[in-house]
Amino acid sequence: xxxxxxxxxxxxxxxxxxxxxxxxxxxxxxxxxxxxxxxxxxxxxxxxxxxxxxxxxxxxxxxxxxxxxxxxxxxxxxxxxxxxxxxxxxxxxxxxxxxxxxxxxxxxxxxxxxxxxxxxxxxxxxxxxxxxxxxxxxxxxxxxxxxxxxxxxxxxxxxxxxxxxxxxxxxxxxxxxxxxxxxxxxxxxxxxxxxxxxxxxxxxxxxxxxxxxxxxxxxxxxxxxxxxxxxx
Numbered sequence: 241x242x243x244x245x246x247x248x249x250x251x252x253x254x255x256x257x258x259x260x261x262x263x264x265x266x267x268x269x270x271x272x273x274x275x276x277x278x279x280x281x282x283x284x285x286x287x288x289x290x291x292x293x294x295x296x297x298x299x300x301x302x303x304x305x306x307x308x309x310x311x312x313x314x315x316x317x318x319x320x321x322x323x324x325x326x327x328x329x330x331x332x333x334x335x336x337x338x339x340x341x342x343x344x345x346x347x348x349x350x351x352x353x354x355x356x357x358x359x360x361x362x363x364x365x366x367x368x369x370x371x372x373x374x375x376x377x378x379x380x381x382x383x384x385x386x387x388x389x390x391x392x393x394x395x396x397x398x399x400x401x402x403x404x405x406x407x408x409x410x411x412x413x414x415x416x417x418x419x420x421x422x423x424x425x426x427x428x429x430x431x432x433x434x435x436x437x438x439x440x441x442x443x444x445x446x447x448x449x450x451x452x453x454x455x456x457x458x459x460x461x462x463x464x465x466x467x468x469x470x471x472x
Contacts (some may be wrong), residue, residue: 330356349372
């Protein structure tokens with residue numbers, strides 16, 4: 241997988257948008273099937289936001305680090321409506337950096353859409369907990385990411401049974417780190433282990449079986465369908 245690259249990471253506060261009408265800086269919007277998480281295989285409209293405050297060593301979307309293009313909420317909602325999907329995936333980059341992301345998610349909820357928010361786990365998920373029809377997918381960064389010191393541990397206690405706590409596992413050190421988190425930090429969310437793309441999936445599966453972990457092992461289905469390409 242491609243290593244993260246680019247300049248220094250932006251600050252850990254929601255600040256990106258544009259003056260005037262509520263807007264979100266966007267890299268791409270596309271219609272596909274969800275490739276990971278609890279809604280794997282479900283037809284979804286993806287909204288990929290710009291900028292990220294982390295630089296994971298195995299990041300597969302470094303093209304999202306750029307400034308993107310400001311889009312009004314109205315234009316985004318119109319495009320999603322045209323795809324006729326009941327599900328939206330707000331991803332990045334880091335979507336929680338977008339100042340008007342909560343307003344976007346509330347607007348999607350009012351239309352009856354369910355929004356899965358994929359976040360790197362370094363920012364507060366609190367503003368999204370009371371918005372109906374939201375599923376939070378929160379990463380815990382392990383050693384191979386080189387970002388494990390950025391995990392916001394207070395998020396874990398806030399997650400609900402309908403949310404997801406995701407560990408991207410690249411090697412044994414990541415696996416052991418994830419086990420320690422599960423042991424020491426209670427969390428009600430579904431626990432998901434996802435192998436780094438290109439790593440040994442069978443070995444990870446065997447570790448889970450040997451340790452009898454109550455987690456879900458999931459692959460990135462979209463990459464097995466279309467390959468590691470943007471916008472799919």
